[in-house]
Amino acid sequence: MYRYDETDQRLVDERVVRFRDQMRRFLAGELSEDDFRPLRLQNGLYIQRHAPMLRVAIPYGTMSATQLRMLARVAREYDRGYGHFTTRCNIQYNWVRLEDAPEILAELATVQMHAIQTSGNCIRNITTDPFAGVAADEVLDPRPYCEIVRQWSTLSPEYTFLPRKFKIAITGSRNDRAAVSFHDIGARAVRREDGEIGFEVYVGGGLGRTPMVGHRIQSFLPRRELLSYFDAILRVYNRYGRRDKKYKSRVKILVKELGPEAFTTEVEREWEFLRGGEASIDDARFDAMERHFRAPEIPADGESALPRNGEPAFLRWLARNVTAHRLPGLAIVTLSLKQTGNPPGDASAAQMEAAADLADRYSAGEIRVSHEQNLVLPQVRIAELLALWQAAVGHQLATANIGLLTDVVCCPGGDFCSLANARSIPIAEAIQRRFADEAALEDVGPLELNISGCVNACGHHHIGNIGILGVDKNGEEWYQVTLGGSEDAPPAIGRIIGPSFQAADIPEVVEKVVTVYRRQRSEGERFIDTLRRIGADPFKQHLYGGADGHRDQD
Amino acid sequence: MGTVIKINEGIVEDAAQLVPLARWLEWREAGQVPHPGSGVWLEPDDDFDALLPDLDRLTLIAVNFPVFTDGRGYSVARLLRERHGYRRELRAVGDVLRDQLYFMRRCGFDAFALRADQDAELALRAFDDYSVSYQ
Ligand code: HEM
Ligand code: SF4
Numbered sequence: 001m002y003r004y005d006e007t008d009q010r011l012v013d014e015r016v017v018r019f020r021d022q023m024r025r026f027l028a029g030e031l032s033e034d035d036f037r038p039l040r041l042q043n044g045l046y047i048q049r050h051a052p053m054l055r056v057a058i059p060y061g062t063m064s065a066t067q068l069r070m071l072a073r074v075a076r077e078y079d080r081g082y083g084h085f086t087t088r089c090n091i092q093y094n095w096v097r098l099e100d101a102p103e104i105l106a107e108l109a110t111v112q113m114h115a116i117q118t119s120g121n122c123i124r125n126i127t128t129d130p131f132a133g134v135a136a137d138e139v140l141d142p143r144p145y146c147e148i149v150r151q152w153s154t155l156s157p158e159y160t161f162l163p164r165k166f167k168i169a170i171t172g173s174r175n176d177r178a179a180v181s182f183h184d185i186g187a188r189a190v191r192r193e194d195g196e197i198g199f200e201v202y203v204g205g206g207l208g209r210t211p212m213v214g215h216r217i218q219s220f221l222p223r224r225e226l227l228s229y230f231d232a233i234l235r236v237y238n239r240y241g242r243r244d245k246k247y248k249s250r251v252k253i254l255v256k257e258l259g260p261e262a263f264t265t266e267v268e269r270e271w272e273f274l275r276g277g278e279a280s281i282d283d284a285r286f287d288a289m290e291r292h293f294r295a296p297e298i299p300a301d302g303e304s305a306l307p308r309n310g311e312p313a314f315l316r317w318l319a320r321n322v323t324a325h326r327l328p329g330l331a332i333v334t335l336s337l338k339q340t341g342n343p344p345g346d347a348s349a350a351q352m353e354a355a356a357d358l359a360d361r362y363s364a365g366e367i368r369v370s371h372e373q374n375l376v377l378p379q380v381r382i383a384e385l386l387a388l389w390q391a392a393v394g395h396q397l398a399t400a401n402i403g404l405l406t407d408v409v410c411c412p413g414g415d416f417c418s419l420a421n422a423r424s425i426p427i428a429e430a431i432q433r434r435f436a437d438e439a440a441l442e443d444v445g446p447l448e449l450n451i452s453g454c455v456n457a458c459g460h461h462h463i464g465n466i467g468i469l470g471v472d473k474n475g476e477e478w479y480q481v482t483l484g485g486s487e488d489a490p491p492a493i494g495r496i497i498g499p500s501f502q503a504a505d506i507p508e509v510v511e512k513v514v515t516v517y518r519r520q521r522s523e524g525e526r527f528i529d530t531l532r533r534i535g536a537d538p539f540k541q542h543l544y545g546g547a548d549g550h551r552d553q554d
Numbered sequence: 555m556g557t558v559i560k561i562n563e564g565i566v567e568d569a570a571q572l573v574p575l576a577r578w579l580e581w582r583e584a585g586q587v588p589h590p591g592s593g594v595w596l597e598p599d600d601d602f603d604a605l606l607p608d609l610d611r612l613t614l615i616a617v618n619f620p621v622f623t624d625g626r627g628y629s630v631a632r633l634l635r636e637r638h639g640y641r642r643e644l645r646a647v648g649d650v651l652r653d654q655l656y657f658m659r660r661c662g663f664d665a666f667a668l669r670a671d672q673d674a675e676l677a678l679r680a681f682d683d684y685s686v687s688y689q
Contacts, residue, residue, distance in 0.1 A: 007686045014684050022653065039653055121623070151688040157660035158632055161625025238629045239599075264612055273637050279689075 001064055001366060002147050002292045004112045011074035012109045019043050019101035042122060044115030045101050049418045054093045054120040056100055058114050060128040060146035060476055061089035061369040065356040068367050070111045072352035085345045087370045087409060087460050090118055091125050094416050116154055123153035123164045127169045129177040130370035133293055134332055134378040136324040137287050142172035144289035152227050159234050163241035164249040181205045181214045181491035182463060184251045185233060197223045203233060204255030207457035211493045212252045215260040227279040232271035236401045243554040263396050296364040303382040304328040314389055317400040331382050335375040335392060336399040340432040342426045345373030354395035362388045372409050403446045406432045409460055413453030413470060420453035422470025422477035427451055427506055445512055447527040463487045465528045468512060479506055483536050484529055497536055509543060516542045557674050559568035561664040565674045572616050575600045609640045626659045635662035655680040675681040
């Protein structure tokens with residue numbers, strides 16, 4: 001893991017001092033609400049439905065047990081005993097007091113954490129594959145690159161007041177678990193045959209009101225030019241991105257309006273001047289950075305194949321929550337935060353502490369946050385899986401549902417968010433209850449279900465195989481259903497299948513969709529593959545074909 | 555212009571005349587030599603390519619921030635300094651607040667006409683907001 005040096009620490013400490021002073025001036029009436037707003041947002045502080053909300057960065061989703069314990073402490077001391085892990089690999093606290101925010105940030109700084117640029121119109125927290133550095137299918141570990149980009153973007157003098165927020169994701173694997181096609185910039189590391197490392201670069205993806213798949217504008221960007229090229233993209237965006245309407249201000253709109261070719265030409269023109277310049281990175285920098293991320297030496301003695309015997313519950317968990325590691329004898333374990341009844345992504349302080357203890361004991365003290373809102377222990381010895389499972393069960397961290405329908409991705413929705421059109425947490429719970437039978441759930445197999453409470457798409461509904469979006473109709477909560485979204489292979493945005501439904505009907509709707517799939521699938525075929533093969537019509541037919549009285553009229 | 559903070563001079567009263575880019579170009583076209591104390595006022599979306607031949611003889615360029623959340627001026631500053639080699643005074647004008655000064659300076663501004671309600675003495679300290687930087 002990356003460890004702060006003196007510079008990193010000083011920057012975070014000075015940031016706390018700045019923010020404390022800004023907060024003091026605001027509370028003293030010396031700083032107007034308007035002047036303060038961008039400052040507090042750039043420190044992760046929102047004003048939400050019930051109270052201020054603080055979003056703390058977990059850069060590229062990686063943290064230490066010590067850091068997670070601090071997150072638990074913040075939940076306990078300054079909030080109501082829990083936090084919400086988000087689809088952008090941050091954690092949010094929903095009930096903090098405005099005045100406490102500087103103190104919370106000061107405490108976080110003691111464990112090398114911060115809330116810098118977790119919100120606001122700037123470069124946001126960099127995200128990556130939760131299995132980065134340990135996945136068996138990885139070309140290379142993207143984390144050193146993420147950290148280099150994190151540093152470059154932190155308090156960037158030029159890009160702190162962009163037209164709109166800017167999100168960067170980097171992956172090191174062909175199998176994209178970071179949804180790079182749905183970011184303002186997505187980068188996929190590639191190693192050429194001659195050994196040279198570079199990146200495919202995608203621009204202009206995003207979700208929200210206008211979902212778009214990013215365009216590939218570079219097929220091999222040499223790694224030393226990673227930042228100079230990002231600089232060129234950001235500068236073009238900063239200068240020419242629209243600032244007149246909030247929902248037209250993302251880079252995806254600029255790319256669309258100019259066309260990907262013209263946009264790329266602009267970027268290349270800018271890059272001509274920037275490449276090889278100050279932002280170029282030399283090999284020594286990469287080497288130094290890579291040393292930070294070297295895997296801890298875990299003796300991989302003992303078992304190298306997953307256990308085949310044991311309790312059915314344990315075996316189910318092995319099948320669902322354990323992923324192949326790049327080293328023999330080790331495994332990657334996902335701790336589910338999707339226990340039915342628990343809002344997806346929420347973790348109590350006790351659970352966070354338990355996960356931290358598990359990480360210390362079984363995973364070299366390291367934890368990841370996935371954009372599916374689960375926690376990941378990346379370095380577990382196969383020989384210790386049983387012990388880990390037994391310990392995790394007691395903390396409701398071992399629900400064997402990773403990648404299944406009940407592993408719902410879900411935004412806070414109307415229960416917390418002031419932008420919501422509808423609630424989403426109770427919808428998630430109702431669906432989880434409907435699919436409570438483990439064998440049936442298992443039989444349905446891999447299926448991503450994503451729920452957002454409004455068009456902003458924080459719950460990523462567009463890229464769920466089944467997506468559910470809360471919409472408002474004359475003050476009532478309704479839900480629109482999309483099918484066919486996928487973050488990868490190939491990336492796709494789900495299509496709306498027809499008129500929206502009322503909350504009470506949603507579990508039934510999902511059930512019907514699943515029924516069609518089960519009827520039509522061929523042996524071993526995943527939901528998304530069946531859907532791609534047969535199209536959405538059979539699903540629509542089954543849902544809307546017979547007048548079942550639940551349709552609304554527009 | 556009123557009160558301006560200059561990196562090397564502190565707080566000064568300054569009466570420089572700033573003319574919009576279009577006017578400057580008209581003058582140049584007409585062969586008129588502007589008053590030595592005058593400078594060019596750039597809006598953040600001005601295409602300043604036409605100004606480039608003048609960079610050597612200009613002594614003041616001001617870049618307007620219509621609202622402080624409009625960050626285009628930061629890019630304009632970096633371009634003028636780094637790509638086009640402009641060396642004389644580069645002044646941020648408009649909605650210029652204490653909390654932006656550090657970033658403006660790092661992009662190449664060396665003079666700042668603060669928004670009227672800002673305390674210039676306090677603002678002077680803003681350049682020390684951070685003692686380290688990554689970029
Ligand atoms: C509760 C406070 C929140 C507010 C006020 C908020 C606000 C927004 C807004 C306005 C957008 C639309 C941006 C655009 O497309 O221009 C958005 C998008 C998004 N937000 Fe949130 N959000 C909140 C919570 C969350 C949470 C809890 C998550 C994760 C679970 C999240 C992750 C995202 C993601 C992934 C997008 C999609 C953006 C894209 O790719 O275009 N946000 N949010
Ligand atoms: S999708 Fe809408 S309701 Fe959900 S968190 Fe985002 S802004 Fe709020």
